[in-house]
Amino acid sequence: xxxxxxxxxxxxxxxxxxxxxxxxxxxxxxxxxxxxxxxxxxxxxxxxxxxxxxxxxxxxxxxxxxxxxxxxxxxxxxxxxxxxxxxxxxxxxxxxxxxxxxxxxxxxxxxxxxxxxxxxxxxxxxxxxxxxx
Amino acid sequence: xxxxxxxxxxxxxxxxxxxxxxxxxxxxxxxxxxxxxxxxxxxxxxxxxxxxxxxxxxxxxxxxxxxxxxxxxxxxxxxxxxxxxxxxxxxxxxxxxxxxxxxx
Numbered sequence: 001x002x003x004x005x006x007x008x009x010x011x012x013x014x015x016x017x018x019x020x021x022x023x024x025x026x027x028x029x030x031x032x033x034x035x036x037x038x039x040x041x042x043x044x045x046x047x048x049x050x051x052x053x054x055x056x057x058x059x060x061x062x063x064x065x066x067x068x069x070x071x072x073x074x075x076x077x078x079x080x081x082x083x084x085x086x087x088x089x090x091x092x093x094x095x096x097x098x099x100x101x102x103x104x105x106x107x108x109x110x111x112x113x114x115x116x117x118x119x120x121x122x123x124x125x126x127x128x129x130x131x132x133x
Numbered sequence: 134x135x136x137x138x139x140x141x142x143x144x145x146x147x148x149x150x151x152x153x154x155x156x157x158x159x160x161x162x163x164x165x166x167x168x169x170x171x172x173x174x175x176x177x178x179x180x181x182x183x184x185x186x187x188x189x190x191x192x193x194x195x196x197x198x199x200x201x202x203x204x205x206x207x208x209x210x211x212x213x214x215x216x217x218x219x220x221x222x223x224x225x226x227x228x229x230x231x232x233x234x235x236x237x
Contacts, residue, residue: 015185033171131236
């Protein structure tokens with residue numbers, strides 16, 4: 001059996017450490033993919049020397065890879081922040097809803113008990129009235 | 134604060150340890166291993182994020198299910214109390230009727 005505390009706060013969703021690690025690793029990946037030397041090799045042709053055109057094209061490819069990788073890292077971080085915010089909101093809303101439901105139930109019970117007590121009182125008053133008449 | 138013991142199983146998603154592979158194709162040069170490291174590092178970090186999301190989603194759903202069970206239980210207890218009240222009042226009514234009849 002698990003002990004449950006219905007109003008226990010949820011643990012923090014995504015840890016800041018994991019989010020930072022994802023950011024760092026994606027940035028590192030972007031820079032690795034954006035190394036012009038890595039991008040130059042695919043333009044090598046057997047029997048032809050490398051020229052300015054290949055170097056230029058490799059530089060363009062590298063820049064594109066870096067830009068796309070960095071954009072992906074930042075988008076990922078934004079998505080994580082959004083997930084944390086929305087999860088926190090959802091958890092708070094659920095907690096508030098639960099508290100309201102418990103309060104309503106308590107109110108309903110108190111009302112029902114009072115009505116029953118009133119009914120008993122009426123019956124006894126009726127009986128006494130009958131006896132004394 | 135409401136505390137109770139639940140019999141719901143507590144089985145959060147089981148995640149695997151993140152891999153950290155050495156390339157079996159080392160003869161293709163250090164660039165190959167560098168690229169593998171970079172991509173695998175990013176993939177592992179992504180995996181860790183997804184793992185934490187899965188655990189959080191599970192915790193949210195579990196808490197919602199348990200709260201619902203608690204609420205249902207409390208509602209049934211309230212209804213039982215009201216039924217008991219109704220029976221007590223009925224008994225009082227019966228005794229009143231009897232006494233009225235006797236002393237008429």
